[in-house]
Amino acid sequence: VSASLQVLAEGDIPARTQMGASLGFHIIFACFGIAFPTVFLIAEWVGIRRRDEVALVLAQRWSKVAAVIFAVGAVSGTVLSYELGLLWPGLMGRYGSAFGIPFAIEGIWFFVEAIFTGVYLYGWGRLAPWAHWWSGVPIAVAGLLGALSVVSANSWMNQPSGFTLQNGRVASVDPWAVIFNRATPFETPHMVLAAYMVVGFVVSGVYAVGLLRGRRDRYHRLGFLIPFWVGAVCAPLQVLMGDILARAVANQQPIKFAAMELVDNTQRGVTEWLGGIYWNGEVYFGIGIPYLDSILVGFSPNTEVIGWNSVPPELRPPLANLLHWAFDIMVGIGFALMALGAWQAWVWKFRREVLSTRWFLIPAALAGFASIVAMEFGWIVTEVGRQPWVVYGLLLTRDAVTTAGGVPVTLAATILIYGVLTATSIVVPWHMGRRWRAQGVAGAAEDTVQTPYGPPPARTEESRA
Amino acid sequence: MNPSGETIAVAILLLVTIAGYALFAGADLGGGIWDLLAGGDKRGAAPREEIDTSVTPVWEGNHVWIIFGLVVFWTGFPSAFSAVMIALFVPLALSLLGIVLRGVGFAFRHEAERLPTKRLYGAMFAASSLMTPFFLGTAVGAVATGAVPANPGGNIFSAWTSLTAIVTGLLFVATCAYIAGVYLVADCDRRGRPDMARYFRRRSLAAGLVAGVLAAVNLVLLSESAPNLWDRLFGPALPAVVVSVVGGIAALLLLRGDRPNLLRGAAALAVVGVVAGWGVAQYPWVLPGALTLAQSSAPVAAQLSLFAVLGLAALFVLPGFVWLYWLQQHEMLQQSHPPPTPTAATAAENRLPAGNRSAVTIRPAPTRHPVLERALIALVVTGVVRALVRHFFPGRNRRG
Numbered sequence: 001v002s003a004s005l006q007v008l009a010e011g012d013i014p015a016r017t018q019m020g021a022s023l024g025f026h027i028i029f030a031c032f033g034i035a036f037p038t039v040f041l042i043a044e045w046v047g048i049r050r051r052d053e054v055a056l057v058l059a060q061r062w063s064k065v066a067a068v069i070f071a072v073g074a075v076s077g078t079v080l081s082y083e084l085g086l087l088w089p090g091l092m093g094r095y096g097s098a099f100g101i102p103f104a105i106e107g108i109w110f111f112v113e114a115i116f117t118g119v120y121l122y123g124w125g126r127l128a129p130w131a132h133w134w135s136g137v138p139i140a141v142a143g144l145l146g147a148l149s150v151v152s153a154n155s156w157m158n159q160p161s162g163f164t165l166q167n168g169r170v171a172s173v174d175p176w177a178v179i180f181n182r183a184t185p186f187e188t189p190h191m192v193l194a195a196y197m198v199v200g201f202v203v204s205g206v207y208a209v210g211l212l213r214g215r216r217d218r219y220h221r222l223g224f225l226i227p228f229w230v231g232a233v234c235a236p237l238q239v240l241m242g243d244i245l246a247r248a249v250a251n252q253q254p255i256k257f258a259a260m261e262l263v264d265n266t267q268r269g270v271t272e273w274l275g276g277i278y279w280n281g282e283v284y285f286g287i288g289i290p291y292l293d294s295i296l297v298g299f300s301p302n303t304e305v306i307g308w309n310s311v312p313p314e315l316r317p318p319l320a321n322l323l324h325w326a327f328d329i330m331v332g333i334g335f336a337l338m339a340l341g342a343w344q345a346w347v348w349k350f351r352r353e354v355l356s357t358r359w360f361l362i363p364a365a366l367a368g369f370a371s372i373v374a375m376e377f378g379w380i381v382t383e384v385g386r387q388p389w390v391v392y393g394l395l396l397t398r399d400a401v402t403t404a405g406g407v408p409v410t411l412a413a414t415i416l417i418y419g420v421l422t423a424t425s426i427v428v429p430w431h432m433g434r435r436w437r438a439q440g441v442a443g444a445a446e447d448t449v450q451t452p453y454g455p456p457p458a459r460t461e462e463s464r465a
Numbered sequence: 466m467n468p469s470g471e472t473i474a475v476a477i478l479l480l481v482t483i484a485g486y487a488l489f490a491g492a493d494l495g496g497g498i499w500d501l502l503a504g505g506d507k508r509g510a511a512p513r514e515e516i517d518t519s520v521t522p523v524w525e526g527n528h529v530w531i532i533f534g535l536v537v538f539w540t541g542f543p544s545a546f547s548a549v550m551i552a553l554f555v556p557l558a559l560s561l562l563g564i565v566l567r568g569v570g571f572a573f574r575h576e577a578e579r580l581p582t583k584r585l586y587g588a589m590f591a592a593s594s595l596m597t598p599f600f601l602g603t604a605v606g607a608v609a610t611g612a613v614p615a616n617p618g619g620n621i622f623s624a625w626t627s628l629t630a631i632v633t634g635l636l637f638v639a640t641c642a643y644i645a646g647v648y649l650v651a652d653c654d655r656r657g658r659p660d661m662a663r664y665f666r667r668r669s670l671a672a673g674l675v676a677g678v679l680a681a682v683n684l685v686l687l688s689e690s691a692p693n694l695w696d697r698l699f700g701p702a703l704p705a706v707v708v709s710v711v712g713g714i715a716a717l718l719l720l721r722g723d724r725p726n727l728l729r730g731a732a733a734l735a736v737v738g739v740v741a742g743w744g745v746a747q748y749p750w751v752l753p754g755a756l757t758l759a760q761s762s763a764p765v766a767a768q769l770s771l772f773a774v775l776g777l778a779a780l781f782v783l784p785g786f787v788w789l790y791w792l793q794q795h796e797m798l799q800q801s802h803p804p805p806t807p808t809a810a811t812a813a814e815n816r817l818p819a820g821n822r823s824a825v826t827i828r829p830a831p832t833r834h835p836v837l838e839r840a841l842i843a844l845v846v847t848g849v850v851r852a853l854v855r856h857f858f859p860g861r862n863r864r865g
Contacts, residue, residue: 068572074525075568081535082561085550092539093547097763100540104774107533108781114525115785138785163764170543170763175770299856404554404620417565424573 012401015087018411020383022079024376025418029073029425031375033113034147034192035199035230036066037140041133043226048129058223060124061436062203063136065429067121072425074114076418087407090400091390094170098163099391101175102153109146113139144192148184151191155183158382159252160391186241186248187382193238194375197337200231202368206433211354212361221354228364231371232341239334243296250297253392254306256385259320260327261293262286265307270294275328277321317387326377326384333374337367468749468758471768475541476744476751476758478771482537484740486530488644488733491637493527495645496520497567497594498638499668500587513587515661516645519652524571526789531564540771544615545751545761552617553607556600556625563596595638602637606630609743610691611753629690632683639676640736646672647716647732651725666720673717680713680739694746694753702745709738 040062047055081103085092091099116138123132156162162177163170207224250257257263262278263270272293276286291301298304308316317323340363347355355361390397468476496516503509503516539546550557570590574583603625607613612624624630646669653662688695698706712734719728747753751761762768 071525071568071572074528075565075572078528078532078564078568079561081532082557085535085539085546086554086558086561089547089550092550093544096539096543096546097541097767100536100543101767101770101774104533104536104540104771105777107529107536108774108778110532111526111529111778111782112785114529115782115789118523118526118789119785170767172764173766173770175766175773299852402551402554403618404551406554406558406620410558413562417562417569421569424569428573 012398014407014411015401016397018407018414019083019087020380021411021414021418022076022083023383024379025422026073026076026080027375027379028198028372029069029076030147030150031195031198032066032069033073034143034195036062036069036203037136037143038196039199039203039227039230040066041136041140042230043222044133044136046222046226048133052222054219054222055226058219058226061432063121063124065432067117068428068432069425070113070117072421074110076421077110079414086404086410087402088390088400089402091395094168094395094400095160095163095391097170098160098173098178099153099156101173101178102149102156105179106146106149106153109142109149112142113146116142147192147195148188149179151188152179152181152184154382155187156181157390158187158386158392159183160394182252183248186245190238190241190245190378193234193241194371194378196234197231197238198368198371198375200227200229200234201337201364201371202227204228204231205365205368208361208365208367211356212358212365216356224354224364228341228344231337231367232345235334235338235341239338242331242334247297250305253386255308255311255316256323256381257297258306258308259317259323259385260381261305262320262324263293263305263307265309266304267307268294268302268304270297270303270305272296273324275325278324315388317385319384323381323385326380330374330377330381333370336363337371337374340364340367468762469765471765472541472758472762475537475762475768475771476748478775479534479537479541480740480744482530482534484737486527486534487640487736487740489523489527490530491598491641491736492645492648493520493524494567494594494598495641495643495672496649497591498642499645499649499665501591501594502668506584511661512664515649515653515656515658515665518656519649521571523789526786528564528568537771540767541763542751542758542761543763545756548613548615548617548752548756549604549608551619552613552621552624553604554620555622556604556607560597560600560604563593563600566590566593567597594641598637598641599634602634603630605637605743606633608752609633609694609747610687611693611750611755613752613755615752615755627690629683629686632679632686636676636679636683639672639679640739643669643672643676644732644736645669647720647728650720651729654723654725670717670720673713673720677713677717691753697746697748698742701748702742705738705742705745707738709735709742712736712738 040059043055043062044059046052047059116135120132120136120139123135126132127135156178159182161181162174162179164172204224204227207220207227210220211224246257246260249260261270262273262276262283264278264281269291270293271288271290273283273286273288276283276288278284294301294303294305308320340360343360344355344364347353355364386392388396388398390400496519500509500513500516503512538549566589570586570588570593574586574590606627607621607624607630610624610627610629612621612627612630614621646665649665650662650669653659653665684695684698687698712731716728716731716735719731722728749757749759751758
């Protein structure tokens with residue numbers, strides 16, 4: 001055991017684990033930064049347009065939850081920017097001048113988001129209704145543009161472009177080509193849709209639990225419907241986008257694709273495996289659909305799919321079975337969420353009501369968790385699948401990792417802090433919800449829940465004295 | 466080789482970011498230090514409330530400065546960035562820990578309901594406010610004394626545990642406390658709390674004196690540990706040093722008076738002078754004795770794109786930032802509420818049975834969306850046709 005622990009503590013494993021933990025944590029909060037503003041703006045729009053007070057209350061409460069989540073996301077985002085340097089000085093030292101540009105642009109959108117979140121929260125009841133709604137629009141737009149910037153940095157690691165090397169140093173940079181590299185148009189929409197699905201299904205899941213517990217009032221039905229629509233509309237688009245992205249990966253990073261689909265030797269007429277374990281050239285326990293993989297890659301059973309045996313073992317991603325399962329589960333969840341959305345849409349078309357059967361509400365309550373799992377597995381596929389490269393084809397991860405000791409210590413601290421942080425981020429909105437439930441919808445005027453962005457409640461004279 | 470104009474401009478941008486972090490986030494960190502020193506639950510309640518009111522609306526906007534600083538550093542001077550990150554892994558990781566704990570403490574302490582949890586988050590916020598400036602200060606001290614080589618093999622403990630580096634860390638803490646105190650004096654005056662203004666006036670005076678003494682000690686230490694830096698501080702960087710000293714003394718004198726804006730300006734000048742003096746004194750090195758600005762600089766296009774980003778920031782961020790500060794300075798960032806819900810309306814709504822059809826819709830939604838339907842059909846049909854065409858007439862783009 002101690003020998004295997006020693007192996008785990010050596011090389012780039014602790015740094016990769018820490019980066020993975022930080023990214024896996026931050027991405028959930030980033031999703032809320034990208035998509036939550038749209039959701040509460042839709043609620044506010046419904047509220048203003050239809051003079052619907054319940055929708056307005058929902059919008060205001062969601063914006064308060066968003067403030068707490070944004071604050072945590074800001075902190076975990078800072079951790080990531082630090083870690084890029086602390087853990088991967090080899091990456092930043094060599095490619096910082098190219099790789100850094102999208103992050104610089106992201107900084108702007110982050111600033112814009114932080115500022116307008118403050119204004120939006122402060123503006124409830126102060127600005128005219130539509131003026132207030134418009135003050136929230138920059139948050140949503142900045143979220144999208146921020147996602148574009150950061151995901152383009154990740155795409156650049158998958159498909160580096162826009163620079164020339166001279167003696168191992170970046171000699172010239174084309175910022176435009178760095179941002180809009182070959183993988184950006186595929187990865188960015190996939191991530192943005194994922195963010196909208198995560199937020200849509202997580203938020204609607206909260207109200208699905210309420211509906212399951214018999215709170216069938218309009219507040220809960222509307223609170224369920226608005227975010228659920230967002231997720232349900234994005235789910236089929238996401239399945240479509242995922243299909244396009246998978247073809248792009250097969251084209252641009254064939255070895256990653258080979259691991260995702262368990263293709264060892266390059267061949268035609270490749271079987272698509274659903275599930276299954278690869279062991280010594282055979283796939284066991286999987287459902288194989290002959291020719292489907294080739295058809296998916298090139299619309300023809302004759303399409304050649306490149307296998308991982310085309311590169312030496314040290315250039316193949318580790319744990320092909322993990323990648324395959326992560327990919328399959330992600331795709332499976334995507335289809336399941338699409339079916340869930342379609343079910344509700346069908347019922348809505350004919351009966352204009354929220355499904356109240358347990359057969360629907362229990363999966364709907366779990367959909368948020370499932371969409372987070374799918375998104376995390378998607379990131380595992382893209383990040384572990386790129387190994388052993390950190391910059392695809394140019395820089396190995398083990399050459400980028402820091403030579404400073406102490407990463408195992410920071411790893412332990414990271415896991416500890418993020419564990420506590422995750423628990424707190426769930427408990428705090430839960431407490432807010434409990435307080436709100438105690439107040440009821442009508443009590444919204446006396447709302448005393450404070451948010452970290454600050455507009456403190458108007459101070460009374462007693463507290464001043 | 467002299468650094469190009471663009472390289473110098475990026476270096477100045479980096480210094481501006483550092484000064485921005487010191488002036489804005491430094492004040493928030495200092496607020497945390499005063500929170501820590503405010504005493505027990507009862508005695509510290511009033512100052513804590515003032516600190517909270519001043520810091521809360523702006524802390525996250527201020528926090529972005531350090532992210533900006535990191536980005537400018539790694540994009541502008543990638544090799545120096547990598548060397549600093551390796552050699553100073555420990556203090557930087559600790560400063561990050563401080564930032565995390567502080568943000569978390571701050572984000573959640575407003576949500577905490579019970580006093581013990583409130584206390585825990587408050588203590589986290591306050592204690593980490595000491596950590597971040599101290600360890601960032603030791604890192605700056607290590608860089609300034611030339612203790613960071615161009616290609617470090619691993620952690621260099623001696624770099625940031627030298628006497629100069631430690632004193633620099635303490636100087637950072639004192640400066641943050643001083644700046645925060647000065648801002649709080651002005652804030653309390655404006656809010657009509659003369660008692661609290663007096664409270665922070667005494668404290669910022671003390672912090673200012675401590676910072677002054679530490680700065681003097683640091684200068685003496687620098688003459689030993691970084692003679693080159695010392696020479697340049699009293700050579701080309703002298704004007705900046707003089708500005709800083711004059712600003713500091715002026716701020717100490719103004720503390721007694723009644724000119725809050727002038728006071729803030731003088732205190733800010735003292736800090737900006739130090740940052741500028743450090744920059745000029747270190748020129749042309751980014752890591753003194755190891756790596757020059759020119760050796761470490763990024764390609765011109767990357768530098769220019771940093772300035773393009775700066776332009777975008779000026780366009781998008783500055784107006785919003787100014788507006789936010791204006792609102793905060795005019796005490797307009799106060800929470801207010803949406804118009805009260807007509808109780809009768811929702812109550813009636815809630816009595817409807819769960820399956821009621823009219824319950825959710827208020828206005829009958831259109832059952833058909835002809836434009837959307839046609840667009841969707843067109844999309845599907847063209848997609849199918851395209852796939853069929855590609856299947857039966859294999860074009861040049863097809864693989865396999």
